[in-house]
Amino acid sequence: MRPSPTTITAAPPGHDVTDLLPDHDAIAEWRGLRERLARADRDAAAAALAALAGGIRRTVISTIAGAGLGHAGGDLSVTDILATLYGAVLRVDPADPGWPDRDRLVLSKGHCSVALYTTLSTCGFFPAERLSTFAAPMSPLNGHPSRRSVPGVETSTGPLGHGLPVGVGIAVGLRLRGSAARTVVVLGDGELQEGSNWEAAMTAGHRGLTSLTAVIDRNGLQQGARTSATNELEPLADKWRAFGWEAVEVDGHDHLALLDALTAPHDAGRPRCVIARTVKGRGVSFMEDRVEWHHKVPDAEQARSALEELR
Amino acid sequence: MILRQTREETHEETYDCRDAFADELVRLARADSRVVAVCNDSVGSSKLGAFAAEFPDRLVNVGIAEQDMVGIGAGLANAGLVPFVCGAATFLTARALEQIKADVAYSLANVKLCGMSPGLAYGALGPTHHSTEDLSWLRAIADLPVVVPADPAQTRAAIRWAAETEGPVFLRIGRFPVPDVSPPGVPAFTYGRAVRLREGVDATVVATGTMVSRAMRAAALLEERGVQARVVNVSTISPLDREEIVAAARQTGAVVTAEEAVPTGGLGAAVAEVVLETRPVPMRLLGTRAFAPTGEPGFLLEHFGLTADGIARAVLEVLGLDHV
Ligand SMILES: Cc1ncc(C[n+]2csc(CCOP(=O)(O)OP(=O)(O)O)c2C)c(N)n1
Numbered sequence: 027m028r029p030s031p032t033t034i035t036a037a038p039p040g041h042d043v044t045d046l047l048p049d050h051d052a053i054a055e056w057r058g059l060r061e062r063l064a065r066a067d068r069d070a071a072a073a074a075l076a077a078l079a080g081g082i083r084r085t086v087i088s089t090i091a092g093a094g095l096g097h098a099g100g101d102l103s104v105t106d107i108l109a110t111l112y113g114a115v116l117r118v119d120p121a122d123p124g125w126p127d128r129d130r131l132v133l134s135k136g137h138c139s140v141a142l143y144t145t146l147s148t149c150g151f152f153p154a155e156r157l158s159t160f161a162a163p164m165s166p167l168n169g170h171p172s173r174r175s176v177p178g179v180e181t182s183t184g185p186l187g188h189g190l191p192v193g194v195g196i197a198v199g200l201r202l203r204g205s206a207a208r209t210v211v212v213l214g215d216g217e218l219q220e221g222s223n224w225e226a227a228m229t230a231g232h233r234g235l236t237s238l239t240a241v242i243d244r245n246g247l248q249q250g251a252r253t254s255a256t257n258e259l260e261p262l263a264d265k266w267r268a269f270g271w272e273a274v275e276v277d278g279h280d281h282l283a284l285l286d287a288l289t290a291p292h293d294a295g296r297p298r299c300v301i302a303r304t305v306k307g308r309g310v311s312f313m314e315d316r317v318e319w320h321h322k323v324p325d326a327e328q329a330r331s332a333l334e335e336l337r
Numbered sequence: 338m339i340l341r342q343t344r345e346e347t348h349e350e351t352y353d354c355r356d357a358f359a360d361e362l363v364r365l366a367r368a369d370s371r372v373v374a375v376c377n378d379s380v381g382s383s384k385l386g387a388f389a390a391e392f393p394d395r396l397v398n399v400g401i402a403e404q405d406m407v408g409i410g411a412g413l414a415n416a417g418l419v420p421f422v423c424g425a426a427t428f429l430t431a432r433a434l435e436q437i438k439a440d441v442a443y444s445l446a447n448v449k450l451c452g453m454s455p456g457l458a459y460g461a462l463g464p465t466h467h468s469t470e471d472l473s474w475l476r477a478i479a480d481l482p483v484v485v486p487a488d489p490a491q492t493r494a495a496i497r498w499a500a501e502t503e504g505p506v507f508l509r510i511g512r513f514p515v516p517d518v519s520p521p522g523v524p525a526f527t528y529g530r531a532v533r534l535r536e537g538v539d540a541t542v543v544a545t546g547t548m549v550s551r552a553m554r555a556a557a558l559l560e561e562r563g564v565q566a567r568v569v570n571v572s573t574i575s576p577l578d579r580e581e582i583v584a585a586a587r588q589t590g591a592v593v594t595a596e597e598a599v600p601t602g603g604l605g606a607a608v609a610e611v612v613l614e615t616r617p618v619p620m621r622l623l624g625t626r627a628f629a630p631t632g633e634p635g636f637l638l639e640h641f642g643l644t645a646d647g648i649a650r651a652v653l654e655v656l657g658l659d660h661v
Binding site for chain 2: 093095136137161162163164165166167168169170172182183184185186187216217219220221248249250251253256257
């Protein structure tokens with residue numbers, strides 16, 4: 027069974043997964059937040075987004091510790107980006123995840139599924155209680171996001187360097203269909219070492235995909251080392267500009283800076299790259315900027331002290 | 338069905354073959370300055386830490402760039418080095434398949450491709466990380482030996498053979514814990530030769546990698562049912578030991594294959610091709626026939642029936658004894 031272009035299907039027959047259905051209470055709460063944010067002044071908006079992100083961070087830690095699996099470092103660096111996108115930017119409908127004119131979010135750094143799952147459940151795409159099944163036998167919440175089983179996941183990711191080409195295709199397709207919906211692709215910085223990104227960047231620049239935004243989670247670390255020690259990326263903004271994009275650099279933990287970068291109108295005919303400077307493991311002192319927390323799992327004591335710090 | 342034996346009941350010592358790989362690679366590098374390693378941000382998962390500490394200049398970590406990694410490997414070989422190109426089997430093979438075909442196999446480059454943590458080893462990281470198609474893809478490429486060691490002794494011997502032998506080779510280095518299966522007194526690995534681990538007259542189980550020890554346990558379970566199953570360990574999938582397969586079909590009259598991969602194009606298909614061309618007999622091909630659900634490696638092997646019990650059932654089925 028193949029997912030049709032606009033509906034998210036459950037897993038194919040033979041897979042004993044229970045469907046993830048919308049959580050209408052959570053949706054109502056999320057809609058309330060969106061309305062408040064639309065009317066809020068900047069201080070109030072910053073406070074609301076910080077609260078949203080804080081809740082996601084805590085759930086990320088408890089989910090990973092409970093499952094014994096996950097990528098805490100990258101989850102915590104990307105959290106403010108996802109919270110800002112889902113809290114204030116993306117036009118999606120958690121009650122109708124296949125709505126044709128929805129904005130699309132592709133999480134190219136698919137190993138950070140827990141941050142995405144938590145954000146999606148916070149918006150009501152599925153009940154938050156289901157997060158506790160993450161990585162458990164037959165759970166729809168696999169270690170990497172699957173389009174087959176998780177509503178709100180636009181494409182299955184995990185192998186790095188896939189998100190941007192898919193995002194370019196979505197943006198071209200939406201434009202052909204006359205839809206005004208936007209496409210946002212969130213990438214890791216280490217991931218940019220995959221050449222497929224630059225092939226896609228060239229196509230996007232050439233085609234003037236104004237509705238496409240790439241957000242780079244620029245935490246400076248990859249799996250085994252610093253990105254600068256592995257394969258230097260700088261001058262990163264210049265690289266995107268050379269491919270026909272506009273590029274802005276922001277503090278990736280500053281919700282208002284992110285909000286501005288993600289909502290300002292694009293230069294005509296240019297996709298935008300937002301280079302969000304982040305800290306891997308952000309918010310938990312013993313994880314911050316430490317390469318081993320790429321995929322180390324906190325033990326009970328570490329989880330407890332992490333949750334304490336995130337309170 | 339009374340056939341039932343879990344891994345916990347066997348009390349065998351088990352090993353992660355990556356450790357034997359890492360250790361042997363360092364020994365080779367000490368003996369031969371041409372030995373270099375290439376990896377994709379996988380120093381830890383390819384177990385190259387000790388290599389990197391001792392030979393920092395001889396490790397090329399290209400970052401997350403598998404096509405680059407394999408192309409660079411071919412270039413290093415051209416320059417007279419012996420590169421071991423290491424990465425998670427799924428990304429190494431899927432991502433760089435054309436580089437493997439053109440730059441390595443067709444160019445006869447002296448590159449040793451090392452696919453780490455294959456099959457379902459990544460468990461709940463999900464199907465994107467399961468290397469279950471690698472055997473099918475690589476077996477289709479000419480002049481590319483595909484080697485799947487079943488235990489640490491085979492792993493060491495296969496790596497030594499690869500280093501000593503000029504030309505391309507793919508080594509599938511397992512992470513899932515396996516016990517020793519190599520019988521003492523015979524060479525642990527002979528290129529192109531399958532090893533008969535157990536005699537039997539009623540059926541043959543042809544297994545590779547992680548499935549070999551399970552096939553041995555299946556044979557023990559079958560013996561309790563009065564069925565004598567032969568067990569053959571195929572550690573060179575390509576080129577396949579045709580003689581051993583033909584002998585199995587002719588002498589035992591039924592064949593079951595088991596692999597931690599899709600049988601379509603993999604070991605199962607390879608064996609079936611030989612059986613069909615020479616001595617058609619009833620067969621069952623065990624493997625992963627769908628994208629896996631969520632779960633740990635052991636759970637997923639159970640899910641796909643890739644257990645001693647599952648293999649034994651398949652043998653009874655192929656013999657028409659499943660309802661007895
Ligand atoms: C094609 C591919 N090669 C290798 C990997 C293994 N891997 C998973 S995460 C990771 C590091 C990612 O680094 P980065 O993009 O910077 O992500 P972040 O630091 O934000 O977690 C690697 C190498 C993979 N998932 N896909």
